[in-house]
Amino acid sequence: MAAILAPALVCSLALFPSRPSAQLAGFLFLFAVALAAYLGGFPAGLLATALSTVGLDVLFTPPRDEFVPDSSDQVAGVLLFFVVGVLISQLFGHRRTVQRQAEAATARANRLQAVTARLAGALTPQQVLDAIVTQGVEAAEARAGAIGLLSADGENVEIVAARGYEHGTLAGWESFPLAADTPMGAAIRDQEPFFFSTTAERMQRFPALVGLPERSHGLAILPLVVEGKAIGAIAFTFNEEVQFDPERRALKTTLAQQAAQALDRVRLYQAERALRQRMTFLADASELLGTTLDYETTLTQLTRLAVPEMATWCTVDMVGPDGSIRRLALAHEDPEQAAWAERLAEEYPPDPDAPMGVPNVIRTMTAEFVPEITDELLVEAAQGDERLIEIVHELGLRSAITVPLVARGRSLGALSLIRDESSPRYTELDLDLASELARRAASAVDNAILYREAERRGDAARALAHVDDGVVLLAEDGNVVSINPAAARILSVDVSALVGSQALEAIPGWSAVENARSARAPVTVPLVVADGSERWVSVSGVEFADGVVYALRDVSEERLLERARSDFVATASHELRTPLAAVLGAVKTLRRADVNLDPQQREALMHMIDTEAERLSGIVSQILLAGQLDAGRLVTADERFDPVELTRSVVGSAELHLPNGIELRVQADTDMPQVAGDPNQLRQVLSNLLDNAIKYSPQGGDVELRLNRNGQFVSIEVVDCGLGIPQDEHERIFEKFYRLDPALTRGVNGTGLGLYISKELVERMRGRISVRSEPGRGSTFVVEVPLAV
């Protein structure tokens, strides 16, 4: 336009009456050419030059209004003008092009800058993608755009953002395999851009995409490369067929680079933020775990901490001592859901043998990570329970992590994190976090358990230190875990040297204990303990998870008593049998119908019945007396009496049935004081002592009774020259049922109650009884009776 208008304007000057000269017109034309070239470029300048040349020649060069120049000078002038015009056109036309290019470059730069600015403000992947596509589409002068990123496993391309496409265009393309023959896939794989000017061109290269009902248009696909690695691709779709000149290609490439970097930066930022969030969570959780030893509360709080940042649901299940699985805590964003889930858990108690889920994790101590909960997985987990499948479907579970709580090789429980469809899927990082959290939680729980155990043990140990029963705890391998003081006393061992050593090696006599354990009820066994003595110990052993606990009771005393009692029964039985045999035998003989006994025999038998029945009666009374003494029912009189008179009376009675070779003597001062007590009981005591003196003098000899005043007492000594009593028996002979000669082989009969009864009676009179004796040199029993006041 300028090429025609500018020369025409100059030509119009010819209409004026005073036409400018050819020189002036020539200059004006050249100016017009320059203008045209400047505005319209070189072609416009050339057109203007041609027009100007004709105008100059016809209108201003004489002869005017004629094309044919008058002279060769004029021809030369017109030609010169033309040449100059062409030169000016070229000059101004080029200038214009340069300027235009500069302006375009500035515009592009501005647009790129705008993209960069928006990218800088983007914090989430979504914002970045929006920024790139919105601004990027404008920058690329494209109609629509999309960004596809490689999935974490590098297998798929996922369209994470798109802009400008008509609804439904991308349906079915949200995610597709990298290996598929698609422009994006190829661009990522080869890190090479594709530029297709027409749809036909694209179809030729990617026959798989033939048939999309669209107008032919240009398409640019560029890989997103960060540090030499393709992370995805960006696609630009144009409205019409496009020629991609190098400049355009370069622009697209730059845009793709910026996008890649921005995506990478956001990814890093996201990762860093997620990491920080995780670290914060972990730190909070750790702090929480460290606050108290009440791990039930702690774990419950922990599940609340995990929701909603880390999980939609968070549960902790613990293994009970019996191996059962118990839900300790459950947290959910929505309390109603939580309550419902608890009911669900009650309805579906965990099967310890379940092939997956919490029981499996607890059993195998291995984490379960399900990044994507698929329908197939749900059906499998529900094991055919239609209602459960429906319920789980409604929950909209998306992703789950279950990690075991393991401490010191023991499975304590499991921590589960579950996200529903409103949250992103779990990644390996989440699994790591959950594992770390589980490790810390398990450690805290274990510490709490250990502490409780230690406290309980402490209590138990304090209690055990004070019981009389011995308690020994052995580990499964037979090592001593603990032993209480009573056990050490019974076994006559040193506690400190024992713990940790093998019981069989460290405790003499332990094998007997172990052998006794097999029986269900406590078993009493003789043990030769460390100091060489024999003890009777009642042993019971109970196995438990970590070993065997033995309870030991020293029953040596009981056994001695029991043996004495048993001896007494035998003795009493024997003592009763002999006179009974006499009485019964005599009666049976007297009643014989087949023979006639002579009167002398009859009389002897009658006397036998008399004396032996009396003997029986005496034994029975003695047993009764002992029983009365035991029960404290015997009444002791407190009378004044003459001890000498009483002694002589006892001796007088004894002399009536004195065996051969025994002589009795009484030796007393003349003026003995009176004593206080029960004269009948003292008579019984002296009678007992005298009988003993006679019994234990089988070879005969003198038995002397000596009375002396001894301070506030009168002492009555019964002295024999018989068998005597060993020193170590001096105390025990006064014990109930004790007999000097338990084998009953020396023909000395007795119930083993005589001295016991004597001692009891004397002491009831506030007196004393003692013995001096040596084997083979006789015995002296001393009874001291208090003086009467």
Place this chain on the structure above:
Amino acid sequence: MGFRRHPDLERAFQACNSSVVRPPTAPPRIEAGSAARRSKLLILQAESANAEAPGPSRVRVLVADDEPPIRLLCEVNLALAGMDVLTAADGQEALEVARAEIPDVLLLDLMMPRLDGWTVAEELAGEEATRAIPIVFLTARATTADRRRAEELGAFGYILKPFDPVGLAPLVAEVVARCGRGELEELRRARPAGLWPVELEER
């Protein structure tokens, strides 16, 4: 513990000591005829009675017991059955009399002064001359352990006090008769009820 005994009885006991008591009257009546076959004991009694004749063919029984009443009961009843009765008041004496007299049967108490019955039995079993004397313990020791010990010592009987002295003679006669027929081992093994107690105290 000692208990008073009537001095007369005491003298009667002493009169019995270490002496042979002859039956004071005529030999006891023997049930004859078919009744004799009714019980083994009666048959044995009859044999014993048949063997009754003057001289060494009479059954000679040594009763060793430190309790005079027991000695007296045995003496009276065995003599009534036509047996010669020797007595000993303690183990030592029993050993001496047994060695000197070689009785047909020894009725032996276990708990006696000086030597107990066990030792007496062991001593006798250890000597060629006395080994064959059949020993029947007569004791108040009523435990299974004692009975077992008696069995081990090869005793022919273990009569527990109190016992029926009237039935003593037939038991002694049975032992003598079977020993006479050489049935020592059979008798030891058979352990007839009269010679061995049924129930004992377990300890």
